Amino acid sequence: MASARLTLFWLLALPVLVFTGFFLIPLGVVLVSSFTAPEDGLTLAHYARILLDAYHWQVIATTFRIAIFSTLICVALGYPLAWYLVRIVQLRSWRRACVILLVLPLFTSNIVRSFGWMVLLGRSGLVNDALMSLGLIDRPMRFLGTETGILIGMVYILLPFTVLTIGTALARVDRGLEQAARDLGATPARAFWSVTFPLTLHGVMAGAIIVFSMAISAYVTPALLSGGKVTVLAMLAFQQYSTVFDFHYGGALSITLLVLTLALIGLASRMTRGRTPGAGGH
Amino acid sequence: MMYRVCRLSLAALLLGSGAAYADGSTLTVAYYGGNWGEAFDACVAQPFTEKTGIRVVAEIGNSTTTLAKLQQQSGDAVIDVAYMDGGISELAHEAGVLAPIDLAAIPNAATYLPQAVYKAGDEVFAVSAGYYSLGLIHNTSEVTETPDSWLALWDESYAGAVALPSPSNSSGVPFVLFLARSVLGDTSESLDQTFAKLKELDTGLLFDSSGAASNAFQSSEVIIGAHFNVGAWDLTDGGLPIGFSVPKEGVWATDARMHVVKGTKNPEGAAQYLDMAASPEAAACLAERLYLGPPVTGVTLTPDVERKLPWGEGGSVEKLHLSDWTEVNARRAAIVERWNREIAN
Numbered sequence: 001m002a003s004a005r006l007t008l009f010w011l012l013a014l015p016v017l018v019f020t021g022f023f024l025i026p027l028g029v030v031l032v033s034s035f036t037a038p039e040d041g042l043t044l045a046h047y048a049r050i051l052l053d054a055y056h057w058q059v060i061a062t063t064f065r066i067a068i069f070s071t072l073i074c075v076a077l078g079y080p081l082a083w084y085l086v087r088i089v090q091l092r093s094w095r096r097a098c099v100i101l102l103v104l105p106l107f108t109s110n111i112v113r114s115f116g117w118m119v120l121l122g123r124s125g126l127v128n129d130a131l132m133s134l135g136l137i138d139r140p141m142r143f144l145g146t147e148t149g150i151l152i153g154m155v156y157i158l159l160p161f162t163v164l165t166i167g168t169a170l171a172r173v174d175r176g177l178e179q180a181a182r183d184l185g186a187t188p189a190r191a192f193w194s195v196t197f198p199l200t201l202h203g204v205m206a207g208a209i210i211v212f213s214m215a216i217s218a219y220v221t222p223a224l225l226s227g228g229k230v231t232v233l234a235m236l237a238f239q240q241y242s243t244v245f246d247f248h249y250g251g252a253l254s255i256t257l258l259v260l261t262l263a264l265i266g267l268a269s270r271m272t273r274g275r276t277p278g279a280g281g282h
Numbered sequence: 283m284m285y286r287v288c289r290l291s292l293a294a295l296l297l298g299s300g301a302a303y304a305d306g307s308t309l310t311v312a313y314y315g316g317n318w319g320e321a322f323d324a325c326v327a328q329p330f331t332e333k334t335g336i337r338v339v340a341e342i343g344n345s346t347t348t349l350a351k352l353q354q355q356s357g358d359a360v361i362d363v364a365y366m367d368g369g370i371s372e373l374a375h376e377a378g379v380l381a382p383i384d385l386a387a388i389p390n391a392a393t394y395l396p397q398a399v400y401k402a403g404d405e406v407f408a409v410s411a412g413y414y415s416l417g418l419i420h421n422t423s424e425v426t427e428t429p430d431s432w433l434a435l436w437d438e439s440y441a442g443a444v445a446l447p448s449p450s451n452s453s454g455v456p457f458v459l460f461l462a463r464s465v466l467g468d469t470s471e472s473l474d475q476t477f478a479k480l481k482e483l484d485t486g487l488l489f490d491s492s493g494a495a496s497n498a499f500q501s502s503e504v505i506i507g508a509h510f511n512v513g514a515w516d517l518t519d520g521g522l523p524i525g526f527s528v529p530k531e532g533v534w535a536t537d538a539r540m541h542v543v544k545g546t547k548n549p550e551g552a553a554q555y556l557d558m559a560a561s562p563e564a565a566a567c568l569a570e571r572l573y574l575g576p577p578v579t580g581v582t583l584t585p586d587v588e589r590k591l592p593w594g595e596g597g598s599v600e601k602l603h604l605s606d607w608t609e610v611n612a613r614r615a616a617i618v619e620r621w622n623r624e625i626a627n
Contacts, residue, residue: 228448228488
């Protein structure tokens with residue numbers, strides 16, 4: 001018994017140590033620097049500078065707008081894709097090929113994929129060429145340097161996460177429940193909305209939280225696709241660390257982003273709690 | 283038992299690495315990654331090792347990262363020689379992580395241009411490794427006449443297709459001051475006139491990395507703007523219709539600099555490395571590979587390389603607008619803040 005407990009201790013010690021050393025301490029350093037100033041010692045000045053300034057709220061709004069839209073679009077596109085993979089594809093080899101196609105982009109760097117979108121979304125890029133040749137527009141649309149451009153890049157990069165989480169939830173749904181609903185006279189749509197969708201809601205939520213937290217803290221994709229003309233909070237924090245060397249103000253920007261994100265995720269989980277049947281039972 | 287073996291080998295490893303630094307058989311040099319790092323390796327580090335037998339251990343990172351490393355290592359320096367760009371060089375000096383460079387120990391130092399030796403009082407804290415500039419670049423198939431002034435950026439016909447560095451790029455803040463002082467004649471403290479003029483400019487890209495600028499010129503996303511001579515000529519060499527020019531107002535430029543780190547355990551090796559870097563062969567090699575303007579005299583180059591140097595055809599270091607970095611560093615936060623609010627918005 002004692003030796004088992006010792007083994008458990010050693011098994012836990014390493015991850016705890018790694019977590020503390022590589023995650024908590026750096027975060028602690030950022031937190032401390034955000035509350036201090038070279039001359040004044042302890043101060044709230046950096047937070048006052050951020051929170052009492054309309055400019056910063058505008059950047060925060062842009063950041064959240066991009067993250068929320070990315071999440072909504074990823075869920076809206078990811079659900080049908082997951083449905084197709086789980087319910088419609090019969091051939092196992094084709095399903096496997098689809099999953100590989102979906103996951104493959106994750107093996108390349110964000111930078112490379114964002115550069116790819118810069119080429120595709122450019123004035124004379126593939127997207128504009130296609131829209132022009134279809135006669136939908138008569139002159140190139142501006143994508144780069146706009147929130148739409150950033151959104152397209154983010155959705156492309158984050159979509160696999162919702163497809164995978166929703167797909168897993170969907171695969172676990174007992175088809176018998178749907179058939180029972182149909183037998184009792186529900187239309188296919190009614191059966192979906194009252195039975196299937198609520199049963200997959202935890203998958204939707206998991207995917208949404210992953211996508212949202214990655215989108216809100218994304219730096220590379222917004223930095224490249226914004227062309228320096230749209231600013232999100234992560235870019236502002238990076239700029240303070242890399243060019244202005246104000247680690248205090250930069251730290252405060254990072255902590256502000258973290259707190260607002262956690263608050264929103266907490267709110268969202270509270271709102272859906274209780275509406276997720278079987279969340280406790282699974 | 284296992285634990286003891288681990289501990290012993292760890293101790294041996296630590297002792298071993300300590301010994302390697304102490305006996306002078308290696309020299310740790312911090313320089314940049316990518317094609318810059320490859321060029322420093324081929325042009326300076328390799329010939330240095332051939333000549334002295336001292337192996338160079340490369341510590342790859344950009345200037346800011348290197349400065350952060352030097353600050354962490356102060357007291358027990360692992361890096362012996364550090365490359366950092368203008369601007370960061372001054373910050374490193376202020377941070378007290380640099381050792382004074384003894385030019386008398388570097389025979390080739392006699393050939394340095396006067397601008398290439400950076401002093402604080404009587405002490406030399408940095409020497410130049412080569413100049414690069416931010417020139418006026420245009421797409422030769424869309425902009426048929428080579429522009430002779432920076433004011434060409436405001437030409438209506440290029441609206442939406444202009445590239446400038448953003449303050450997240452190391453050239454961004456000094457470039458704003460260059461535009462104010464040398465192009466727009468704005469000598470005011472406030473820079474109001476410059477920011478008003480910048481606001482009028484319809485840009486297609488405010489780049490934070492040189493790669494983003496190259497990419498945008500390559501895909502014709504932008505057709506005119508500022509870009510580094512190194513990146514621009516790379517595009518031209520790759521067969522793209524890109525022209526680089528030094529307009530009548532001149533160009534903003536800076537340099538990569540070499541520093542000896544305070545507390546280095548191999549000061550002789552560091553001096554020998556700097557001597558190799560100041561040799562005409564090394565300077566010529568860097569000019570051929572990166573189009574870096576040589577910081578020393580007596581370098582022979584082909585006419586093709588000559589015209590691709592930061593000062594352009596027939597130019598010299600006198601044509602470059604080198605920043606007063608103390609002023610730039612002092613005004614950096616304010617200019618970044620104003621840019622964020624007025625331009626990147």
